[in-house]
Amino acid sequence: MTPMSTPRLDDPLAPAREATAEMLANRQRNFSLPQPFYNDARLFALDMQEIFEKEWLFAGMTCEIPTKGSFMTLEVGENPVIIVRGNNGAVHAFHNVCRHRGSRLCLKDKGKVAKLVCPYHQWTYELDGRLLFAGSDMGETFDLGAYGLKPVHVKTAGGYIFISLAEQPPAIDDFLVTLEHYLSPYDMDNVKVAVESSIVEQANWKLVLENNRECYHCNGAHPELLNSLQEFDDTDDPRATPAYKALVERKQADWDDQQVPWQLKRFGKRNRLTRTPLLDGTVSMTMDGQPACKKLMGRLISPDMGSLRILHLPNSWNHFMGDHAVVFRVMPLGPQQTVVTTKWLVHKDAVEGVDYDPEHMRKVWDATNDQDRQLAEENQRGINSKAYQPGPYSETYEFGVIDFVDWYSERMLENLEHTAPHLRLAQG
Structure with a gap:
């Protein structure tokens, strides 16, 4: 009997994607965003999927993981992540999820380990994510090489650690070269x-x-x-x-x-x-x-x-x-x-x-x-009041806010269109 593949459930956020893309395409420039962008649970879920799971995020400082085996963890929405210092000073990032039954591997915010060991069933991983031990009960034909930790994109520059959960993160290297240069005196x-x-x-x-x-x-x-x-x-x-x-x-x-x-x-x-x-x-x-x-x-x-x-x-x-x-x-x-x-x-x-x-x-x-x-x-x-409606930003005092809202709107629209190509809407 052929094992059943995991059924694909309809995207529960599909209506929210359509509504969000339309609101962004029709938003009034230099005004605050419509109310759902600040308090709606479905739109928040889209923020996590289309912004925080796709953009480069500042995670922490390299000085926080100074030596081999030093690690730090953080949560990106429902995605726990571990960042660890490996051999030769290399910084690795992984989904903090055991490949056995999905338990979190590292439970503390920071620490130091020789290996990454799951507290549930003691599956043991090298600091570079390779599975080293899964116990003898998995059988002689079990392929350790097929069950390494799932990697997260990671880059470092100027003492900063950036991560991205995207399959193909946006370009960031030009900024990182400049960041390294500006922080070299420090x-x-x-x-x-x-x-x-x-x-x-x-x-x-x-x-x-x-x-x-x-x-x-x-x-x-x-x-x-x-x-x-x-x-x-x-x-x-x-x-x-x-x-x-x-x-x-x-x-x-x-x-x-x-x-x-x-x-x-x-x-x-x-x-x-x-x-x-x-x-x-x-x-x-x-x-x-x-x-x-x-x-x-x-x-x-x-x-x-x-x-x-x-x-x-x-x-x-x-x-x-x-x-x-x-x-x-x-x-x-x-x-x-x-x-x-x-x-x-x-x-x-x-x-x-x-x-x-x-x-x-x-x-x-x-x-x-x-x-x-x-x-x-x-x-x-x-x-949250029913009286709220988008209000105008001051182009003199709040130009930085305008830039942020423009950046958010552009990235959200672009990422939404990539996820659902039928959403071909340009900002007004």
């Missing part, structure tokens, strides 16, 4: 995570990103952050003042002297890097604007490096200063729930209590993260 092989926090926001992930992409709200919401942060990203900002432009010119000359990259680089709307000064007289994102760590990062000789701002859509923004860095990762948990993880990085030889005080280092961004959480949650509550 010697990212010699950093460590000084402190880490995760907060759960009761808001859709896109609201979390939209809030981050503008400082329209900063004056009314972020007193701690504005002790050091300039409102403008760069001199292209239409609101940039003559005084800011003069400060930028002066600081860029200093950075040139130190051979530290600062030029604004864009890779479509997905990736962006720029170094911009902090407020004149401040050198770090701390309450007093002074260094949080006495030991500077990498080969830097001055703490006055402004902030190297790095954007990676759909799930990360970052600030690199002379004395420490702050990296952020956004992961959706549900239609109205998102986890934001923040990590503060310092030179690996910096000594806690001597070179830095973790509480002092994290104070500004702990306050800012909580303020942003409240803003996003109140935004979500209002959007």
